[in-house]
Amino acid sequence: MPDTTEPRSTGPSPGPTNGYPPTGRTVPTRSSDRAAYDRDLIHSILDEAYVCHLGFVRDGAPVVLPTLYGRVGERLYVHGSTGSRPLRETGRADPGLPVCLTVTHVDGLVLARSAFHHSINYRSVVVHGIARTVTDPQERRTALDAIVDHVVPGRSADSRPADAKELAATAVISLDLREVSAKIRTGGPNDEPRDLALPHWAGVVPLTRGCAAPVASADLDPAIGVPDYITAL
Amino acid sequence: MPDTTEPRSTGPSPGPTNGYPPTGRTVPTRSSDRAAYDRDLIHSILDEAYVCHLGFVRDGAPVVLPTLYGRVGERLYVHGSTGSRPLRETGRADPGLPVCLTVTHVDGLVLARSAFHHSINYRSVVVHGIARTVTDPQERRTALDAIVDHVVPGRSADSRPADAKELAATAVISLDLREVSAKIRTGGPNDEPRDLALPHWAGVVPLTRGCAAPVASADLDPAIGVPDYITAL
Numbered sequence: 036m037p038d039t040t041e042p043r044s045t046g047p048s049p050g051p052t053n054g055y056p057p058t059g060r061t062v063p064t065r066s067s068d069r070a071a072y073d074r075d076l077i078h079s080i081l082d083e084a085y086v087c088h089l090g091f092v093r094d095g096a097p098v099v100l101p102t103l104y105g106r107v108g109e110r111l112y113v114h115g116s117t118g119s120r121p122l123r124e125t126g127r128a129d130p131g132l133p134v135c136l137t138v139t140h141v142d143g144l145v146l147a148r149s150a151f152h153h154s155i156n157y158r159s160v161v162v163h164g165i166a167r168t169v170t171d172p173q174e175r176r177t178a179l180d181a182i183v184d185h186v187v188p189g190r191s192a193d194s195r196p197a198d199a200k201e202l203a204a205t206a207v208i209s210l211d212l213r214e215v216s217a218k219i220r221t222g223g224p225n226d227e228p229r230d231l232a233l234p235h236w237a238g239v240v241p242l243t244r245g246c247a248a249p250v251a252s253a254d255l256d257p258a259i260g261v262p263d264y265i266t267a268l
Numbered sequence: 269m270p271d272t273t274e275p276r277s278t279g280p281s282p283g284p285t286n287g288y289p290p291t292g293r294t295v296p297t298r299s300s301d302r303a304a305y306d307r308d309l310i311h312s313i314l315d316e317a318y319v320c321h322l323g324f325v326r327d328g329a330p331v332v333l334p335t336l337y338g339r340v341g342e343r344l345y346v347h348g349s350t351g352s353r354p355l356r357e358t359g360r361a362d363p364g365l366p367v368c369l370t371v372t373h374v375d376g377l378v379l380a381r382s383a384f385h386h387s388i389n390y391r392s393v394v395v396h397g398i399a400r401t402v403t404d405p406q407e408r409r410t411a412l413d414a415i416v417d418h419v420v421p422g423r424s425a426d427s428r429p430a431d432a433k434e435l436a437a438t439a440v441i442s443l444d445l446r447e448v449s450a451k452i453r454t455g456g457p458n459d460e461p462r463d464l465a466l467p468h469w470a471g472v473v474p475l476t477r478g479c480a481a482p483v484a485s486a487d488l489d490p491a492i493g494v495p496d497y498i499t500a501l
Contacts, residue, residue, distance in 0.1 A: 065348075098293075099369070110284055151428075164328065195384075197384045223485045234492060240482045240498060241479065243479065252459075265469065
């Protein structure tokens with residue numbers, strides 16, 4: 036991310052007991068003081084987002100697609116049609132498909148006196164690993180429930196589960212949380228001391244995200260009210 | 269994205285006069301009725317987001333990183349430290365680095381009676397192409413202004429421009445909008461007719477995004493008020 040001349044730290048502290056061990060791929064070349072490896076923190080960033088961006092290599096070139104996902108402990112799941120590209124590629128790859136799964140929250144706009152130090156406040160998680168096709172029927176069910184509950188917690192128990200035909204049309208891939216890092220920027224602009232007297236406004240514009248009132252389907256039985264787990268969103 | 273059994277259309281309509289020509293990479297294998305190639309639509313999706321997810325290949329594996337970007341006509345710009353990975357890789361690659369740049373807005377949560385038809389409403393743009401290092405001094409200035417103005421329109425004119433040292437520390441890469449597509453889902457759930465009488469709430473939870481009140485830096489001269497271009501956000 037920008038404002039790239041911030042002082043380098045001496046590098047990220049080694050992962051705490053409850054952290055993912057840093058690797059060559061998860062130690063950033065810049066702003067390494069922003070890197071974090073704590074599991075609880077990384078889980079919370081992953082659980083708060085609706086979509087991830089899944090990257091894979093196809094014919095030597097990168098492809099990045101947005102997709103829903105779910106987390107069960109130290110494993111992420113992505114699903115899709117058996118005909119969709121990343122799912123097909125995973126099925127073909129042996130022992131699996133190298134992927135990079137990234138989740139980002141943009142929390143604020145950071146306005147500095149200098150153009151150079153403009154930035155954003157953000158929290159991102161990058162997961163490197165090998166995606167594998169999930170074939171175990173029970174794990175597939177667990178994964179599909181987790182993906183629905185990731186969007187709306189509690190929803191999988193209040194919907195019709197997939198039937199055999201739907202299950203047959205759905206591919207599920209898994210990605211273990213092993214090589215994982217977060218990167219976080221918070222706080223105000225890092226202006227140069229010589230710029231502090233310039234006549235430009237400086238500060239942060241926080242960004243907000245929320246849900247508007249639910250819109251029921253036109254064909255919904257009016258006797259069915261909005262469930263508590265939706266009101267709670 | 270999910271609810272993968274929607275009826276396939278006969279394929280996307282060929283790009284209109286003002287559209288990007290579809291290619292093998294930009295015609296989706298699934299839900300091709302959701303694909304769009306209109307330039308104005310694609311520009312509006314690109315201009316509305318704060319970060320993109322930039323994918324590239326490093327040591328044979330995909331890497332996906334969030335980053336700021338700007339658009340000038342049919343060209344996107346990404347900047348970063350001269351030491352950051354994608355910028356360095358681009359400098360090394362001849363004639364440039366294959367990348368995939370993806371932007372996604374999540375507009376709503378789509379709750380169907382069946383778990384299978386759960387989805388989200390979204391607008392995404394995927395750009396495939398070759399990133400090139402920008403060396404022309406004037407184009408670099410234009411690009412850096414565009415990246416600042418992408419975050420806060422009008423801001424580049426109200427901040428100190430980069431000086432020679434800052435410019436030397438900043439790498440800028442460009443990506444032309446040639447192989448581009450949007451994918452859009454709108455509307456309510458696509459439940460199966462046999463599920464319509466099930467006792468589950470169905471509909472859409474729209475998501476909202478906004479800005480909270482700007483927070484001035486503690487060291488800001490109190491005589492400097494919030495500029496109109498920030499209030500307008």
